Amino acid sequence: MRIFADKAIPALESNLLRILKHDEFSLTLFSDDQFETLNQDTIDVLLIRSPTKINQNTLTNHKIKFIGSATAGIDHLDTVFLDDLGIKWAHAPGCNAWSVVHYVMSALEVIYQEGLGTVSNGVGIIGYGNIGKRLATTLETLKIPFSIYDPYLLDLKKHSLEKVFNHDVITLHVPLTQKGAYPTFHMIDSNELGVLKNKSLINTSRGGVINEAVISNEHYINLVLDVWESEPTVQEEYFNTVFLYTPHIAGYSLDGKENGTKIITERLGIFLGRSLDTRHFETERKFFNAEEIVAFQREYHASSFPRGFFSAQLNLSNQMQAFKLLHQAGNSLSKIRSKHLPRRDFNNYSISGKNLNELELLSKLTLLPKTSMKEPGC
Numbered sequence: 001m002r003i004f005a006d007k008a009i010p011a012l013e014s015n016l017l018r019i020l021k022h023d024e025f026s027l028t029l030f031s032d033d034q035f036e037t038l039n040q041d042t043i044d045v046l047l048i049r050s051p052t053k054i055n056q057n058t059l060t061n062h063k064i065k066f067i068g069s070a071t072a073g074i075d076h077l078d079t080v081f082l083d084d085l086g087i088k089w090a091h092a093p094g095c096n097a098w099s100v101v102h103y104v105m106s107a108l109e110v111i112y113q114e115g116l117g118t119v120s121n122g123v124g125i126i127g128y129g130n131i132g133k134r135l136a137t138t139l140e141t142l143k144i145p146f147s148i149y150d151p152y153l154l155d156l157k158k159h160s161l162e163k164v165f166n167h168d169v170i171t172l173h174v175p176l177t178q179k180g181a182y183p184t185f186h187m188i189d190s191n192e193l194g195v196l197k198n199k200s201l202i203n204t205s206r207g208g209v210i211n212e213a214v215i216s217n218e219h220y221i222n223l224v225l226d227v228w229e230s231e232p233t234v235q236e237e238y239f240n241t242v243f244l245y246t247p248h249i250a251g252y253s254l255d256g257k258e259n260g261t262k263i264i265t266e267r268l269g270i271f272l273g274r275s276l277d278t279r280h281f282e283t284e285r286k287f288f289n290a291e292e293i294v295a296f297q298r299e300y301h302a303s304s305f306p307r308g309f310f311s312a313q314l315n316l317s318n319q320m321q322a323f324k325l326l327h328q329a330g331n332s333l334s335k336i337r338s339k340h341l342p343r344r345d346f347n348n349y350s351i352s353g354k355n356l357n358e359l360e361l362l363s364k365l366t367l368l369p370k371t372s373m374k375e376p377g378c
Contacts, residue, residue, distance in 0.1 A: 001025040005047035006032055008338070009070045010257050012047065012265075018277035019269035032334065040064060047264060050076050051232070051334055059085075066271050070260030072096055072130070072251065075176060075206065090267035094130035096256025098345040098368075100204050101135045103250035104171050105310040105346070107224045110244060110317060111200050112305055116222050117168030119304040122146050124164030127173035127205065128153050134368075135171070141364045142305065151182045165192075169200045176206035186211040193219045200224065200243070204250040207231055215241055224316075226250040232333045239324055246319045247327075247336040254283050255345040285350040286313060286343075293351055296362060306362065313343040 001020070005012055007029035016025060030038060032051035040062035048054070050071045055078035069077060069091040082089045111117045122145030125132050132148060139146045148154060149164045164170060178185045188201070188210040200222040203210055207229035215223065215238065222243040228234045231248065239245060269276050288296075292312075299307040319340075326336045347368040 001044050002028070002042055003045040003047065004028045004030060004038060004043045006030065006049045006052065006070075008032070008049055008257075009047060009261050010254070011261050015261050015265040016268075019265060019272065019274040045268065047268075048076075049260075052076060054078060054082065056081050066090075066268060068264035068268055070095070070257070070264050072260075073175065073206075088271050090264055090271075092260040092263035095259035095263055096251030096253065097130040097134050098347055099251045099253035099256035100131045100173070101138055102253065102310060102314055102346045103204055103226065103246075103316075104135055104202055105138060106314045106316050107171075107200075107202050107244060108169060109305065109307055109311050111169060111222065111224075112303065113307065116200055116243075119144055121168040124167035124170040125149070125173065126161070126164060126170065129173065131173040131204075135173070137368060138365070141368070142300075144304070165195055165199075167199075169202065170196065171202040172205045172209055174205050174209060176208050184209050190214045193221055196221050203227055212238070228333075234327060234333060236327065239327075244316050244320055245323060246316060247323045247333050247340075249319065249337055249340045252337060252340050253343050253345050255348055258283060283344070283348075285348055287350050288312070293362060306365075309362070309365070310346055312349075313341075 001024060003016070003025050005027060008031075013027055016027065032049065035048075035052050036058065040060065043062065043064050044066075046064050046067045048067065048069050050069070050073065052058075053076050054067060059081075064087055067077070067082065067087060067089045069089070071091055072093050072095050074091050077089060077091070079089060108117075108123070112119060123135075123139055125135055125146055125148045128136070128148050128150035132150065136146055136148060147159070147163045147167060149159050149161050172188070174184045174187070176185060177183050184206075185208050188203075190211070193214065197220050201210075202224040204226045207225075207227040210223075210225075210229070212229045212235070223241070224244040225238070225242050226246045227248055227250075228238075234247075266276060292308075296306040296309045299305070299309075322339075323336060326339065327333075347366055349366050351362065351366065
């Protein structure tokens with residue numbers, strides 16, 4: 001079996017060996033910008049990430065039987081086209097959900113430190129799928145109030161958009177859709193930006209959910225953007241109007257990427273009718289010592305938020321500065337993302353040391369589920 005895979009998919013060979021023997025497959029790695037040069041006639045299984053677009057223009061004269069995308073979203077896959085051709089496909093919903101939650105919590109830390117919101121006023125969550133549910137669980141653990149809105153999953157009489165907009169901070173976790181009763185394309189436009197005046201809006205979902213063309217300093221809104229409508233390019237003018245900006249790295253953690261590898265490997269195994277070797281591959285954890293843990297706990301008692309805990313491996317202010325410098329130096333968004341330092345999701349942090357007091361809060365955070373919930377949504 002000839003398997004071609006994006007070289008950015010981590011721990012792939014070891015995961016493939018959970019369903020195949022060494023002599024049953026060959027593995028060829030490529031970078032996303034090399035896909036169009038590949039001889040598709042020589043590919044049986046194609047494993048990709050979001051930069052690789054699959055549609056009738058990019059898939060020609062092929063013998064591909066299975067396509068797996070190690071990503072939560074499928075915007076880059078023309079699934080109708082694949083279904084018509086009889087090509088089986090799979091993706092990894094929820095694989096990086098905790099990674100995105102980590103990003104949102106790091107953003108909240110900056111927002112609260114800058115006095116742009118209060119913990120007591122809470123957070124409005126738009127979209128209650130894989131990410132929204134995990135974010136709600138995290139906020140609940142920290143006793144931060146929240147409201148949720150999802151017209152497909154929740155009773156609109158109890159969960160309104162107006163109630164969500166009453167919070168100091170609103171965060172978007174929706175797929176990008178242009179059809180249906182509640183399309184999300186440009187769901188945040190001039191009117192919504194006006195309503196959110198002096199509030200903070202976090203977007204880690206898809207760039208097109210916010211109409212970037214109407215963003216200006218006149219809105220007086222604190223925007224935290226990790227995704228961009230014009231990707232893979234970014235309009236440099238937004239560096240002057242956006243409060244925090246990062247190069248699409250919210251879900252770019254070690255855990256998120258390795259979860260994606262694990263899930264598409266399992267889906268390939270199902271496609272091939274192979275049983276799964278249940279060996280577990282553990283990535284080295286992030287350890288904190290006693291002094292650091294006590295400091296986080298002290299910060300929580302002082303401000304109702306464990307400052308420094310979420311930013312320990314994801315400092316968004318530093319990420320923003322690096323993004324701006326690399327972008328101005330002419331680097332592509334893909335190349336900038338590739339320079340993102342490896343990081344663990346916060347619920348995979350571990351506590352080292354003994355005789356620590358008052359660890360109930362942080363223990364709850366580090367004991368939140370590690371793997372993806374089998375739920376719909378983004």
